[in-house]
Amino acid sequence: MTGVLEGFATIAVVIALGALLADRGIVDAHGQRSLSLASFYLASPALLVTVLEKSDPSRVLSGPLVATAAGVIVSAGTMVAIARARHLDRGTAVVASLCSAYVNAGNLGIPIAAYALGDAALVVPALLMQLLVLQPLALTVLDVVTSPERPTVAKILSRPVTNPLTIASVAGLLLATTDTTLPQPVQAPLELVGGMAVPAMLIAYGVALRLGPLPGRGVTPRALATVTSLKMVVQPVAAYVVGRFAVGLEGHELFAVTLLSALPTAQNVFVVAMRYDRGILLARDAIFVSTLASAPVAVVISALLA
Template sequence: MGGVLEGFLTIAIVISLGALLAHLGIVDAAGQRSLSLASFYLASPALLVTVLEDSDPSRVLSGPLVATAAGVLVSGGVLVAIAIVRGLDAGTTVVATLCSAYVNAGNLGIPIAAYALGDAALVVPALMMQLLFLQPLALTVLDVVTSPERPTLGRILRRPVTNPLTIASFAGLALAVTDAELPQVVHAPLELVGGMAVPAMLLAYGVALRLGPLPGRGVPPRALATVSLLKMVVQPVAAYVVGRFAVGLDGHDLFAVTLLSALPTAQNVFVVATRYDRGILLARDAIFVTTLASAPVAIGIAALLA
């Protein structure tokens, strides 16, 4: 547990440095966006390729993927059932479902997997589940309910395979499956660029926390409490139960699946909500509340399982 807590402390310090940069006016909102985009489009894909090329695909994509998917399906399924009973419109239901099940696997998942768990490849099941299933499904439904034009099949199929994290994950897994090695002239710059992924995204996250708006009024407390409880309690518990009793995970793998399922709601859920003008305040407040709750929840999980 000591190593895990040390890893979280390291992450917290770097995030705090990002907040300090924002507070001093050294990095503004435009700089935060540049850091995030550089990490998303360049550094994180490079990191995933170099990490996954030496990983064991059967370990990454078998039991952990099943347990991760179970957490998403249980939490999201409960939210959809509640939304149907309460008569929410489809667009708001999609955003609320993302709030309750879409983890911050990029900005926080990769750093936590790399520093707190010691293996960035452990976050791949969560990334794959979200990038290949949850995100395309959510965006397709939102396109259908908000657009006068029906989205084409080609557009739907292109969504997951045009995401740089998805492309990098597939490339790294392909190298691992075939036991191929990148030429050193390619591997060396990828490794160098990938090294900036974690600090860049943590600094950007700290800047966003300092500059971003605090939750305000307008969201019913019961709705916010529901999505936060599903995200921070139901999802990791479901992942743990399925991981331990259905697919036989134990030790470090079980701890990793549970911990990564307890990550807060991803920031891009707010971007999606804003883009489609559905559940904007709920998305904003859910991200804030679950982010605050993530540290004590993670410490509790570490105390029980690490």
Template sequence: MTGVFEGFATIAILIGLGILLAHLKVIDDAGRRTLATLALFVASPALLITVLEDTDLGGVFSGNLVAMSAGVLASALPVVLVARWRRRGLGDTVITAMAASYQNAGNLGLPIAAYVLGDASLVAPVLLLQMLLLQPLALTLLDADRAGERISVGKVLKRPFTNPITIATLIGLGLTITGIRLPGVIHDPLELVGGMAVPSMLIAYGVALRLGPLPGRGVPPRVLAAVTALKMVVQPTAAYVVGRFLLDLDTPALLAVTVLSALPAAQNVYVISARYDRATLLARDAVFVSTLASVPVILLITALVA
């Protein structure tokens, strides 16, 4: 338990550093975008390749993936059922379902897996689930909802493979499957660059908290509360129940699937909502509120499960 709190303290200090740097105007919004871009397109892929290179493949395609998938289904399905009952539009339904189930596995999942759970590769199952299945499906439905635009099957199939995180994950898994070891002249620079990933993400996140706008009015409180509850309560609870009672996961694996299922809604849910102009205020506020709620929720999960 001490290690868990130390891990959260490390994360909090780096986020606090980002807040301080933004407050002192050392890093502005352009600097934040540079940090985030560096982390997304360079450092995070390098980290995932070096981590997954030595990962047991059974740990990726295992009960962890099943339990986390159950959590996603449990939190997204009520949104779909209520939307059909109330005849909500397809686009708004997709964004609301994403806000209730799509984890921030990249920006916060990697740091929490690395520092709190002690193994960055634990985030690989949820990254694969989201990048190869959930995001392409959501974008396909949003394209269908957009008037006058035809869906290109080729474009839909290419979407997962244009994301650097997905590409790096597949490369790392390919190295694991084939047993190929990267030569030191390639592995060592990748490992060095990958070391920038977590600090860059956390500092950029702290800058965003300081510079970003607070949630405004326009979203009914009961709707925001319901979406947040689905994300922060229903999803981790479902993952825990399936992991413990159906899959009989051991304590470390059970802690991992429950904690990772309690990650807040991902920031790119808001980006996607803005691009398609669907449920934009709800997406923005759900990301903000679930991010604030994630720290006490994850601490509570860790205390109860560990």
């Protein structure tokens, strides 16, 4: 329980620092965008390589992955259906789906898995599911809908392998699968640059909170309630049900899958929204509200399953 609260406290402090920088005029809107794009194109890819190269690929085929994937599919699929019913444009629908299903597995899931659950590897299924399936699919659709020209089939199929985050994900997984160790002159700069990703994303988010309209005023309460309910309630419940009744998870594994599925929306969803200029305020507010809600939700899950 202490590890969960410490993870949330760390994120809150760094976000507050970003808001303070904006309040003091040290970082403006242009600086916030630069931070977001630098994280998207440079720091986040470096971080993904260093995280995935140390993962155990056999966990991709494990029961926790099936349960984790079920939570993502149910939540994101429900959001897609709602978006179609409400006639949202496809770009905004993709960002809304990410808000409802893309968990903060990197900078919050890893410390929670390590300190609260006792094994950092428990977050790997969520990382791999998102980085190798959900994220490439979402970015491909966003690339297509924001392109000024109608792309050919060949271009559509090639987009996932030209995205820096996808390339980094595949590279990290290949390193792990082949048990390859990068030379230190390569590994050290990757780790140094990758260490910038999480603080850059959190600081950029804090700047956006200070400079933009207050959370809840940029998007309708209905839209915000929909994505946060899917994220904080539907996703962990679906993961729990599938984990327990479909793949037979019990005890600590079931608790871990449920708790990690109840993590708040990841900050890099905001980075993606900024990059493609779709659903920016929705992403910002969903991250804010789901982060506030995640602490009490984690307490309830821990009381019921820990």
